[in-house]
Amino acid sequence: MVKEVERAGIPVVHVCTVTPISMTVGANRIVPAIAIPHPLGNPALDRDEEKALRRKIVEKALTALETEVEGQTIFD
Amino acid sequence: MRLEMGHIYIKDIQFAAESKIEDGILYVSEEAVKAVALEDEKIKSVSFDIAKPGESVRITPVKDVIEPRVKVEGRGGIFPGVIAKVDTVGEGKTYALKGMAVVTAGRIVGFQEGIIDMTGPGADYTPFSKTLNLVMVCEPVDGIKQHDYEKAVRFAGFRVAVYLGELARNLTPDETKVYETCTIKEGMEKYPNLPRVAYVQMLQSQGLLHDTYVYGVDAKKIVPTILSPTEIMDGAIVSGNCVSACDKNPTYVHLNNPVVHDMFDQHGKTINFVCQIITNENVYLADKQRSSDWTAKLCKMLDLDGVIVSQEGFGNPDTDLIMNCKKIEAEGVKTVIITDEYAGRDGKSQSLADSDPAADAVVTGGNANQVIILPKLDKVIGTLDYVTKIAGASEETLREDGSLEVELQVLTGATNETGFNKLSAR
Numbered sequence: 001m002v003k004e005v006e007r008a009g010i011p012v013v014h015v016c017t018v019t020p021i022s023m024t025v026g027a028n029r030i031v032p033a034i035a036i037p038h039p040l041g042n043p044a045l046d047r048d049e050e051k052a053l054r055r056k057i058v059e060k061a062l063t064a065l066e067t068e069v070e071g072q073t074i075f076d
Numbered sequence: 077m078r079l080e081m082g083h084i085y086i087k088d089i090q091f092a093a094e095s096k097i098e099d100g101i102l103y104v105s106e107e108a109v110k111a112v113a114l115e116d117e118k119i120k121s122v123s124f125d126i127a128k129p130g131e132s133v134r135i136t137p138v139k140d141v142i143e144p145r146v147k148v149e150g151r152g153g154i155f156p157g158v159i160a161k162v163d164t165v166g167e168g169k170t171y172a173l174k175g176m177a178v179v180t181a182g183r184i185v186g187f188q189e190g191i192i193d194m195t196g197p198g199a200d201y202t203p204f205s206k207t208l209n210l211v212m213v214c215e216p217v218d219g220i221k222q223h224d225y226e227k228a229v230r231f232a233g234f235r236v237a238v239y240l241g242e243l244a245r246n247l248t249p250d251e252t253k254v255y256e257t258c259t260i261k262e263g264m265e266k267y268p269n270l271p272r273v274a275y276v277q278m279l280q281s282q283g284l285l286h287d288t289y290v291y292g293v294d295a296k297k298i299v300p301t302i303l304s305p306t307e308i309m310d311g312a313i314v315s316g317n318c319v320s321a322c323d324k325n326p327t328y329v330h331l332n333n334p335v336v337h338d339m340f341d342q343h344g345k346t347i348n349f350v351c352q353i354i355t356n357e358n359v360y361l362a363d364k365q366r367s368s369d370w371t372a373k374l375c376k377m378l379d380l381d382g383v384i385v386s387q388e389g390f391g392n393p394d395t396d397l398i399m400n401c402k403k404i405e406a407e408g409v410k411t412v413i414i415t416d417e418y419a420g421r422d423g424k425s426q427s428l429a430d431s432d433p434a435a436d437a438v439v440t441g442g443n444a445n446q447v448i449i450l451p452k453l454d455k456v457i458g459t460l461d462y463v464t465k466i467a468g469a470s471e472e473t474l475r476e477d478g479s480l481e482v483e484l485q486v487l488t489g490a491t492n493e494t495g496f497n498k499l500s501a502r
Contacts, residue, residue: 017359017360017361017392018361018364018395018429018430019361020394020395020399021392021394021397021429021430021432024430024431024432032361034360035359035360036359036360036392037280037282037283037359038282070401
């Protein structure tokens with residue numbers, strides 16, 4: 001999906017846990033997620049902490065989207 | 077380490093007033109095994125049944141398959157840190173009841189458990205259609221959480237297996253095999269011209285009932301370490317893994333791991349079998365990186381020439397597999413990897429979620445998406461309630477004539493990634 005959307009001329013940020021697979025399939029902007037069963041959150045945290053964590057991921061993804069890249073890049 | 081494995085062949089299982097083994101027949105007191113299973117207050121009831129090869133019987137949902145064993149001489153006991161006290165096992169003398177298994181079943185996770193058919197096309201695909209199976213279906217007390225239910229059934233299976241193994245303590249084995257490993261220095265001196273080869277076993281440790289235990293330790297909490305390969309024969313590694321049926325390693329497979337046994341066959345002839353390295357398959361990327369780094373580091377420190385790497389499960393563990401392969405190869409150590417495939421029902425999709433040119437020697441257990449029709453069988457042990465929900469089934473699975481249209485994924489052991497089954501690709 002990442003590649004097909006990019007092929008249509010729209011840049012994509014792939015938020016995923018297993019970044020090596022994202023590299024293998026050819027995503028250009030990769031933002032690491034938390035864990036496979038809960039990529040975009042962490043049930044071990046309390047509500048406020050988790051909200052902050054989730055916002056951080058979204059903000060990082062938006063920043064990645066605005067960033068020019070030369071080839072595949074992981075935004076750690 | 078030197079371990080003598082005594083094999084006691086079981087030709088039949090029968091319920092009887094007293095548990096004993098006589099002339100290769102295992103007599104089981106139903107009352108006694110029930111009492112063993114019910115030692116855990118979390119189990120409300122248990123029923124036992126016998127399923128024999130060729131019978132029109134379907135067992136589902138299957139949780140674990142266990143081979144009864146007893147430690148006759150040497151340190152420790154069977155399933156150290158789980159049933160027996162913690163002690164290093166793998167030396168001395170152990171007896172195993174061959175040709176039979178304890179099969180645990182129940183509705184623990186339901187959709188994540190498997191099917192064993194004792195006859196028909198399904199039987200060709202599961203190795204446990206060839207064993208005489210003592211099946212125990214455990215019902216939990218009300219209100220129990222799934223993970224507590226899983227643990228209760230896991231332990232009940234081990235207790236029953238150990239109880240049956242004890243019946244063989246004073247018997248004379250039908251056959252004895254000796255497995256002996258050298259220390260690092262001894263091996264170098266004894267086999268200076270043989271390639272130094274180890275077995276890297278990846279243990280399923282994704283959590284949420286995809287777990288494996290090493291001497292009682294949850295494998296997601298280990299860092300890669302070294303075992304003497306005989307340790308597994310005393311139950312150093314046990315399954316707590318509920319998914320997926322075709323390519324999970326039941327405890328039976330850990331006890332009889334074919335990679336270990338085949339490497340022992342070649343030990344001192346074509347290879348120097350140095351050791352077994354165990355690692356995990358966790359859900360955090362940092363864990364995947366750490367574990368594959370350490371595995372590669374151990375391979376280097378042991379001056380290995382080659383390793384065989386086996387995977388358990390599929391999907392994101394494909395990444396652990398490829399990371400291990402890439403990093404071990406980068407240390408100058410040759411690898412052969414064993415996996416299975418999810419290549420779609422037509423076999424045309426990409427087989428693994430990850431790949432790398434370093435993975436140029438791959439053994440496959442077969443395509444788990446292959447469709448098979450399982451005819452209706454006369455008797456069901458367990459329940460068919462979840463048969464449309466097992467991984468590899470669908471809403472269309474149950475057909476009008478009572479047969480099942482499923483993928484091989486639903487059959488316990490069908491595409492096993494240690495070579496425990498006979499399936500291969502064309």
